[in-house]
Amino acid sequence: MAKPRAISGSPLTPPNPTGPTARRGVILAGTVIALAVWGVYANSWSAPFVFDDFMAITQNPTIRHLSRLGDVLSSPMFATGATGRPVVSLSLAINYALGGYNVTGYHVANTLFHALAALVLFGMVRRTLLRPALRERFGAAALPLALTVALLWAVHPLLTESVTFVIQRSESLMGLFYLLTLYGSIRAVESPAPRRWEIFTVTVCLLGMATKEVMVTAPVLVLLYDRMFVSGTFRAAWQARGKLYAGLAATWLLLAYLVAGSHQRGGSLGGGVSSWEYLLTSCRAIVMYLRLVFWPSPLVVDYGTTVVRSLADVWLQAGLLVLLAVGTGLALRRRQAAGFLGFAFFAILAPSSSIVPLITQTMAEHRMYLPLAAVISLVVLGAYRWVGRFTLPTGLALAVAAGALTVARNQDYESNIKLWAVTVTAQPGNARAQSSLGCALMLAGRDEEALVHLAEAVRLNPDYAEPRYNLGNFLFRAYRPAEALEHLEAAVRLRPPYFEAHFVLAGVLLRLNRPAEALEHFETTLKIRPDYVEARQMYAETLASAGRLPEALEQFEQAVRQAPGNPGLQASFGNVLAAQQRWAEAVPHYTAVVQLKPDSAEAQTALGAALGRLGRVEEAAGHFEAAARLDPDSIPAHFNFGNALFALRRFAEAAEQYGAVVRLRPDFAEVHNNLGNTLLQLGRLDEAQAQYEATLRLKPDYLPARNNLARLEAIRAARAPR
DSSP, X not given: OOOOOOOOSOTTOOOOOOOHHHHHHHHHHHHHHHHHHHHHHGXXXXXXXXXXXXXXXXXXXXXXXXXXXXXXXXXXXXXXXXXXXXXXXXXXXXXXXHHTTOHHHHHHHHHHHHHHHHHHHHHHHHHHHTSHHHHHHHGGGHHHHHHHHHHHHHHOGGGHHHHHSGGGHHHHHHHHHHHHHHHHHHHHHHOSSTHHHHHHHHHHHHHHHTTOGGGGGHHHHHHHHHIIIIISSHHHHHHHHHHHHHHHHHHHHHHHHHHHHTHHHHHTBOTTOOHHHHHHHHHHHHHHHHHHHHSOOSOOSOOTTOOOOOGXXXXXXXXXXXXXXXHHHHHHHTTOHHHHHHHHHHHHHTTTSSSSOBTTOSOOGGGGTTHHHHHHHHHHHHXXXXXXXXXXHHHHHHHHHHHHHHHHHHHGGGOHHHHHHHHHHHOTTOHHHHHHHHHHHHHTTOHHHHHHHHHHHHHHOTTOHHHHHHHHHHHHHTTOHHHHHHHHHHHHHHOTTOHHHHHHHHHHHHHTTOHHHHHHHHHHHHHHOTTOHHHHHHHHHHHHHTTOHHHHHHHHHHHHXXXXXXXXXXXXXXXXXXXXXXXXXXXXXXXXXXXXXXXXXXXXXXXXXXXHHTTOHHHHHHHHHHHHHHOTTOHHHHHHHHHHHHHTTOHHHHHHHHXXXXXXXXXXXXXXXXXXXXXXXTTOHHHHHHHHHHHHHHOTTOHHHHHHHHHHHHHHHHHSOO
């Protein structure tokens, strides 16, 4: 067995030049990688949005208007995964501009980012193995080794969360920029005119900093790469490429600005977990990640917020990591490639898995997106180095097996119910998973099953706001407001900025006839999230019901400015104005509803009623006619159409409309009276009398019918021969 030796070689000698045969090999390898990524992720393209996708995409208003670039680059605090990450937000806005909320476009983009990252990894590994420091050991097999590393990484099932879970493009896109930063620095070293590659390197590093915070370690890793494989010492690296490293270091300023502006990313830091406890938790997490590299089962989309409190619980994992860290340090000291890979593994994990507590997710598989490349590189190169030979079929066979597992894992994302059911099976004590499964079942109408999981989530962790909110929301939707109240009050007590809980709590209080308290929670909701149009609409409606009309109208006007294309909002505003008999002001809002929903009989009827009140009877009749045509069973449409036709003295047509109402609702006293009036105008006195009498049978004290009946008798008397 060959004995490993320190890396040596001229630091500035470029790799062997590539001839036509080598170029064909590179193109073929790149094609294989791209096709493999497409092959294993194509079945994910119809997967629905899940988990944090809703907050970052479907509920994120800033991505809906690509022309408002300032808004696009500043996702709100609640947009988990996009907050403080302008490049991610921009990519989502481009997706939305191209296809709205069609999930396929988002998944195709994620797959593309991942394929590009795999191709860059292939190029980076291949060029590194051709460096003078490594060429003697690995140069002859550089291309197949690089292909194996990139292919195994690209199709490994541990990366499904970073690719199939849409908002985790923050990880894969950052990974692409991270790899491009390293690749650009390698090309800068090799190029006789390095300036353009140095500019490229700093640019992609800057983009990475604007994508995710893990990018913070990229400048350090580029410098270490230079020291390990090019210059031999940090001093020599700095002397040769000081401007490049100054530029890379400057990108930290952007990251610092973004982190400061995101206010600890919406409260994901700290939260009562000490650095020591989080370090212990990270020991468990990192060893688990390493196990998943070699045995990727079970894969879990959410590990919850479990925290390790005692070293006694993870002493074995901690000991293993100490040994790995010591080994990495020794390899670095000896300038062995394993040292660089080990350092890369720990350095890339450090921002999320060390001493800075990320309480929203203490463990997450997507954090292994780039570290997995280091582990696979170490295993593949180590196997080649120690076994002494390499067979590409072995690598391809492993890639096929890994790819099959990835295809199978993608099937778990077919629905929210399936994804969370798999998660609960793997982590039955995970309160958030139980709660999420309950929500998915609730949205599917499977209420009995939903209640079981929602209640279990609260039982597992009664001091966790999210399950409390979800159970309260379920009970509210089930018309059990008194029971919902306890859980929603607990949710806002446990997490005061929880705007969804404040909003639903306001709805519960309204249902319990406590409007004053409801208004307080609507106000809190809007302070936290001013763009929440539905909350502003309900706030305005509640103000109007409380008699605070000027405030209500102000809120309606602001809501309409925020969402002019919301037909429900426009209709509600129109209704409030109509209730105040402000018909002229109501008409534009009803008109907007008809334009937005031309097939709505209700909207046509409301607009017709407002126009009729303004004396625009001809126009009103047109809208009533449209409403009756759209919904032949609509009593308001036929009744109002009849009234308009009567006013226009089109009595025969009016009689038809009133007759339709009588058939639909025989106990409608007023329509019998109106039909009687119409028949009277047509000279059909006996039929008119029958309608007046029908009115009085239904409402004996209905004075207009009595008067009309008396008038009819007078007409008869006047016509009688003397």
